[in-house]
Amino acid sequence: MKKRLSIPILIACLTLVAAACSSESDPTTTTVTGGDPTTTLAGDPTTTTAATPAEPVVVRAAITGDEDTINPYTYISGFPGWNLLMMQYDTLMQLDADGVPQPWLADTISANGDLTEYTLTIVDNASWHDGTPLTVDDVKFSLDYFIEKATGRFSRDLRGVVAIAVSGDNGIVISLAAPNPAFDLVALADIPIIPRHIWEGIDDPGERAFDISTNVGSGPFMMTEYESDQFYRFVSNPDYFRGVPAVDELVVIVFADDAGALAAIRSGEVDVSFERVSPEQIALLDAQDPLDISQGPEFTTQMINFDASKAPFSDVVVRQAMSLAIDSQDIVDTVYLGAATVGSPGWVHPGKPAYNPAVEATFDPAAANALLEGAGYIDTDGDGIREFGGEPMSFDMITNSSDSLRLRIAELTAAMLGDVGIEITVVSVETATWEEAVWPGFDINNGRNYDIAVWGWSAPVQANTIRIADLVNSDPGIGFLNLTGFSNAEVDAISSQLLTEADPATSQQLIGDLQVLLADQVPFVLLAYPDGAYVYNSEVYADWEFIAGQGIVSKVSLLPASARP
Amino acid sequence: MKLLNRKRTKKRSPKVANRLGMLGGGMVLFLVVMAIGAPWFAPYDPTERVGLPFQPPSAAHLLGTNDVGQDLLSELIYGARVSLTVGIVAALVALVLGTSVGVLAGYYPKRLGRFLMQGVDVILILPFLPLLIILAAYLGRSLLNTIVVIGVLIWAGPSRIIRSQVLSLRSREYVLASRTMGAPDRWAIMRHVLPRTALLATGTFVRAVSTAILLEAALSFLGLGDPLQKSWGSILFWAQSRGAFLTPAWKWWVLPPGIMIMVASLGFALVAFAMEERINPRL
Numbered sequence: 001m002k003k004r005l006s007i008p009i010l011i012a013c014l015t016l017v018a019a020a021c022s023s024e025s026d027p028t029t030t031t032v033t034g035g036d037p038t039t040t041l042a043g044d045p046t047t048t049t050a051a052t053p054a055e056p057v058v059v060r061a062a063i064t065g066d067e068d069t070i071n072p073y074t075y076i077s078g079f080p081g082w083n084l085l086m087m088q089y090d091t092l093m094q095l096d097a098d099g100v101p102q103p104w105l106a107d108t109i110s111a112n113g114d115l116t117e118y119t120l121t122i123v124d125n126a127s128w129h130d131g132t133p134l135t136v137d138d139v140k141f142s143l144d145y146f147i148e149k150a151t152g153r154f155s156r157d158l159r160g161v162v163a164i165a166v167s168g169d170n171g172i173v174i175s176l177a178a179p180n181p182a183f184d185l186v187a188l189a190d191i192p193i194i195p196r197h198i199w200e201g202i203d204d205p206g207e208r209a210f211d212i213s214t215n216v217g218s219g220p221f222m223m224t225e226y227e228s229d230q231f232y233r234f235v236s237n238p239d240y241f242r243g244v245p246a247v248d249e250l251v252v253i254v255f256a257d258d259a260g261a262l263a264a265i266r267s268g269e270v271d272v273s274f275e276r277v278s279p280e281q282i283a284l285l286d287a288q289d290p291l292d293i294s295q296g297p298e299f300t301t302q303m304i305n306f307d308a309s310k311a312p313f314s315d316v317v318v319r320q321a322m323s324l325a326i327d328s329q330d331i332v333d334t335v336y337l338g339a340a341t342v343g344s345p346g347w348v349h350p351g352k353p354a355y356n357p358a359v360e361a362t363f364d365p366a367a368a369n370a371l372l373e374g375a376g377y378i379d380t381d382g383d384g385i386r387e388f389g390g391e392p393m394s395f396d397m398i399t400n401s402s403d404s405l406r407l408r409i410a411e412l413t414a415a416m417l418g419d420v421g422i423e424i425t426v427v428s429v430e431t432a433t434w435e436e437a438v439w440p441g442f443d444i445n446n447g448r449n450y451d452i453a454v455w456g457w458s459a460p461v462q463a464n465t466i467r468i469a470d471l472v473n474s475d476p477g478i479g480f481l482n483l484t485g486f487s488n489a490e491v492d493a494i495s496s497q498l499l500t501e502a503d504p505a506t507s508q509q510l511i512g513d514l515q516v517l518l519a520d521q522v523p524f525v526l527l528a529y530p531d532g533a534y535v536y537n538s539e540v541y542a543d544w545e546f547i548a549g550q551g552i553v554s555k556v557s558l559l560p561a562s563a564r565p
Numbered sequence: 566m567k568l569l570n571r572k573r574t575k576k577r578s579p580k581v582a583n584r585l586g587m588l589g590g591g592m593v594l595f596l597v598v599m600a601i602g603a604p605w606f607a608p609y610d611p612t613e614r615v616g617l618p619f620q621p622p623s624a625a626h627l628l629g630t631n632d633v634g635q636d637l638l639s640e641l642i643y644g645a646r647v648s649l650t651v652g653i654v655a656a657l658v659a660l661v662l663g664t665s666v667g668v669l670a671g672y673y674p675k676r677l678g679r680f681l682m683q684g685v686d687v688i689l690i691l692p693f694l695p696l697l698i699i700l701a702a703y704l705g706r707s708l709l710n711t712i713v714v715i716g717v718l719i720w721a722g723p724s725r726i727i728r729s730q731v732l733s734l735r736s737r738e739y740v741l742a743s744r745t746m747g748a749p750d751r752w753a754i755m756r757h758v759l760p761r762t763a764l765l766a767t768g769t770f771v772r773a774v775s776t777a778i779l780l781e782a783a784l785s786f787l788g789l790g791d792p793l794q795k796s797w798g799s800i801l802f803w804a805q806s807r808g809a810f811l812t813p814a815w816k817w818w819v820l821p822p823g824i825m826i827m828v829a830s831l832g833f834a835l836v837a838f839a840m841e842e843r844i845n846p847r848l
Contacts, residue, residue: 262811280619280632281808334618334633401706401788404806408633411793412614426793428706 056248059541059558060270062261066229066254069212072192073151073205078458080274082153083553084252087234088129088217089192092120092139093184094556094565099463099548101189102565104242105134105218106172109188115179115502118188122170126241128195129222134241136170141196143174149205157187179500181507182464190460193218220245220555229254236558243563247541250558265291265535272536272544274553278405279337282533290539297341297351298532299462299549302331302406304397304413304525305438305455307448309485312388317375319522324368325420326413328361328527335408336530343526346515347468351548354465356512359519361526368420379421386421394423395451400434409527410454424452439483445476448485455483455524459549462529465511469495472523486523586839592832596825600645607639611795619807621817628817631800632807640795641821647796648829651712651781656773658716663723663773664766670724671731672754682728688721697780701789711790715780723769730765734758768840775833782826797822 067081068074070088075081094104103109106120126134143164146154163175176183198216202208215223218241221234232252236245253270255261262281264270266288277285277293286293304326306313313319323345332340344350346359372378377386377393386393399410407428414424429437438453440446461467461481473479473495474487494514501507532551536544544552545564556564599606608627609615614634615626622629628637670681697718704710734740740757744750784790785798788806792799800822804810809818 259805259808259810262808266811278808281811284808284812334614337618401792404788404792404803407792412633415612428792430702 057246057541058249058251059247059272060251060253062253062255062264062270062273062275064255064257064261064275067232068228069210069215069226070223070232071210071215072146072154072194073149073208074210078153078460079551080553083274084232085192086219087221087250087555087558088215088219088223089194090126090218091189091191092122092193093189095189095547095550095554096565097545097547097556099550101184104189104565105139105193106188109184111183113502115181115183116176118174118176118183119167120172120174120188122172123241124170126218127239128197128218129216129237130195131239132195132197134193134195134218136166136172138196139172139193140164140166141200142191142193145194145199146191151205154191157190161187179502181502181504182466185464186460186467220559221250240559240563243560245555245558245563246543246560247558262535265537268537271540272552273534276530276551277533277535279335279339279530279533281535282337282339285535290537291535292538292542293533293535294544294546294552295339295531295533296546296548296551297349297529298551299349299459299529300456300532301343301462301529302340302409302454302456302527303343304527305450305453305484306524307451307485308523309448309487312377312393313451313484315375316521317371318377319525320520321368321371321377321420322417322422323522323525324362324364324371325422326416326525326527327363328525329363330416331409331412332528334412335405336528339533340528340530343528344515345519345522345526347462347471347518347526348465348511348515349462349529349549352465354508354511356515358512359515365416365420372420377421384421385423392423393421394425396427397424397452397454398427398429398434398437398450399454400431401428402431405530406454406456413454413527444480444482444485448483457481463549466498466507468511468514468518469499472518482523484524486521488517488521488523491517491521491523582839582842585835586842589832589835589837589839592828593836596645596649596829596832599642600649603643603646607636607642609636609639611635611639611643619814621814628821629814631803631818637800637818637821640800641797641825643795644797644800644822644825645829647708647794648778648781648798648826651708651715651796652774652778652829652833655712655715655719655777655781656770658712659720659723659773659777660766660770662717662720663769664727664762666720667724667727668731668754668758668762671728672735672750672758674732674735678728682725685721685724688718689725693718694783697784698787698789701784706789706791708791708794711781711784715777715784719773719776719780723766723773726769727762727766730762731758734761764844768837768844771833771840772837775830775837778833779826779830782822797826 063080065077067076067084070081070084072085075085090105092104092106093101093109096102105123105126107123108121109118111118122136122139128134143158143161147158147161160177160180161174162177165173167173195216198214212223212226220237220240222237223232223234225233231254234250236248238244255264258275258278261273261275265273282293282295285291306319308314308319328342332338332342341350342361344355344359345361346356348355372386377388379386397410397414399406401407410426414426417424434453437450438448438455440449469478470481471479472482472486472491474482474492478496478499491514494510494517498507498510498514501510534544534552536542544557546552547554547556612635615636616630616634618630618632618634620626620630626636626638628641631637631640666681666685670678697714700714701710704714735758740753743753743757781790781796782798785796786801786805788802790796790798792802801819804818809815
């Protein structure tokens with residue numbers, strides 16, 4: 001009997017103790033990095049006349065969470081899954097350090113005057129990992145394949161493509177239904193080109209159980225080994241068309257959580273972390289030799305969403321008051337310890353050329369109070385909470401429990417809104433529940449089931465400024481990411497016009513105006529753009545390239561300087 | 566040999582048990598005072614941001630501040646409230662459930678008893694912590710859910726003890742006599758059985774409090790409690806998610822709540838131990 005009751009106690013104790021030692025809990029460690037010099041695949045000695053380093057450079061990287069077999073239909077996360085996919089495959093264009101697409105598999109790209117037709121020529125020296133040359137047929141096949149066999153991301157990139165035609169030996173013409181000035185960024189620099197001879201026999205990629213034998217790409221790395229939930233081994237492609245990679249072998253080790261990954265890098269078990277370092281760890285890791293930090297702005301966002309289709313958030317005064325009541329600078333300082341950029345109420349990151357400097361975040365609780373008083377949101381029963389239509393202004397703010405920073409953001413903004421008489425209860429739920437409330441079925445036509453939510457978009461949404469229409473246009477066909485149900489005729493007009501505007505100067509003008517308008521209409525409250533920070537061991541490999549807005553996890557980081565875009 | 570052993574335990578145990586009981590009682594008293602007097606003892610409101618984030622201990626903040634600048638000492642003191650509340654209320658839930666099932670199963674040992682005890686066996690066999698985690702994750706994060714989940718999972722053990730006591734009680738002469746004279750079962754249970762199991766139930770209750778406090782801490786630490794509720798488990802949750810386990814901050818952020826959890830659970834366990842020494846019936 002005594003034994004029986006003490007078991008749960010023991011278990012709970014053990015749980016706490018085990019967590020306390022999570023620094024030792026990394027599941028993979030040993031045997032993964034067995035130093036066999038795998039760079040023995042220099043098939044023909046003639047190609048690699050350039051100096052082959054005596055000591056092979058092996059970089060061991062940490063990720064948290066398995067990414068399956070990492071082909072275009074199996075990789076799991078947008079980051080770092082897509083980035084690891086792109087170690088093996090190439091895009092037609094590649095982002096340079098400034099985040100601007102540059103020629104890559106396509107060595108020339110030209111668009112017609114109204115941006116409805118893109119003409120590309122494909123390089124002639126690229127080949128697949130199995131030695132087959134990469135041709136324009138593979139490019140056409142890939143684009144057709146992604147349009148035909150839905151993948152989500154790549155199929156969405158290609159919306160609006162009406163025709164793809166091969167012209168000449170290595171030319172390809174892509175025709176669009178409507179002008180798309182951002183086609184290079186959203187499609188050409190995003191979609192992997194896959195080999196026709198491997199994929200043309202695969203009719204149902206969504207259903208098929210893949211192993212890594214289909215992972216034949218043209219990229220600088222080839223996956224040679226994969227153990228589910230343990231590790232990936234990539235070896236460099238000596239025949240890479242841009243030149244031999246600077247790293248000979250990349251071992252990506254899967255950790256259970258951030259704490260395990262950080263402990264591994266501190267103890268030297270891995271050489272770089274492909275996960276972002278949280279703000280409080282930056283100084284600590286930087287202080288340890290030989291670790292270094294690569295830090296820069298990224299285009300991910302943290303924001304407060306509300307259901308603007310219903311009262312009281314349908315009233316612009318309430319939205320403006322909420323925006324005024326929230327101190328974004330405080331959130332940047334407290335939650336991110338300064339490692340973030342304060343959110344611009346016009347959505348566009350201040351580091352982007354399209355940013356309108358006239359738009360600034362304002363924190364003024366007194367003005368917020370005055371606005372609410374003036375519009376009749378008054379605390380009539382003296383409980384410190386304003387009323388509207390007889391109802392107290394008390395709302396749930398929903399956030400996902402797995403993101404502790406977001407939970408703190410919720411806690412802080414709840415207190416700030418409480419100061420202007422809007423009572424907020426923070427509700428933390430599973431990620432799936434949170435997504436289902438804010439974005440049911442990932443389709444805004446399903447409506448919204450929340451009052452207020454802490455939300456965030458990944459970098460690609462911000463990367464292309466023109467995609468702002470996705471977020472604020474009230475036509476669900478255009479504004480397919482308009483999660484707040486925001487609707488404003490003027491915003492609709494400008495954002496629609498922006499989508500098809502071919503003239504860069506007019507486009508710049510429109511986007512500037514739109515930012516002013518959004519700052520006034522408040523479709524959401526943008527809190528911050530958190531910085532990306534990555535930790536690496538500079539003794540093993542130090543040439544990491546921080547792509548603005550995207551971070552260091554890309555093939556560019558692992559190529560010699562001469563091969564970078 | 567057996568006899569010898571028995572003699573020795575008999576000689577030693579009341580004294581030791583008493584002392585340990587006193588020690589446990591002291592710990593519990595300390596926590597109760599801390600919980601009730603939290604507003605007076607705590608230097609700050611634990612929900613207010615009163616300093617810079619990640620401050621080491623100083624005169625102004627004896628245990629430093631957490632990741633958003635809340636005072637850790639104040640969080641620790643207020644944490645006693647959540648831990649004790651959850652511990653006591655969850656144990657009460659377990660007590661009510663366990664006693665009801667135990668008494669019914671003991672008083673009607675044939676069909677109903679067998680059925681109930683098989684149910685108890687099933688609950689005892691189920692892997693405990695995983696079930697707790699799944700239930701907590703499924704029901705969502707709130708103090709009430711934490712209490713309910715813990716309560717409904719820890720009653721099975723106590724119900725067995727109660728049942729064996731009731732089994733022996735129901736065949737005592739006075740119970741048999743009242744039954745022969747036509748007293749309804751209800752009366753016999755209320756008049757004779759329940760009063761004589763109450764003391765035993767109290768002992769198991771105190772032990773259940775100790776278990777519940779540990780489980781609350783474990784759930785909150787895993788982020789399955791309400792993370793914005795100031796409990797010792799949630800202090801540890803934040804310490805873990807903001808990296809304090811890897812930095813020198815563990816000394817003032819991780820250790821104190823750990824010690825408090827230990828004190829609370831040990832205190833109640835010692836009291837229960839001392840009580841059991843006195844009240845456990847010689848069956």
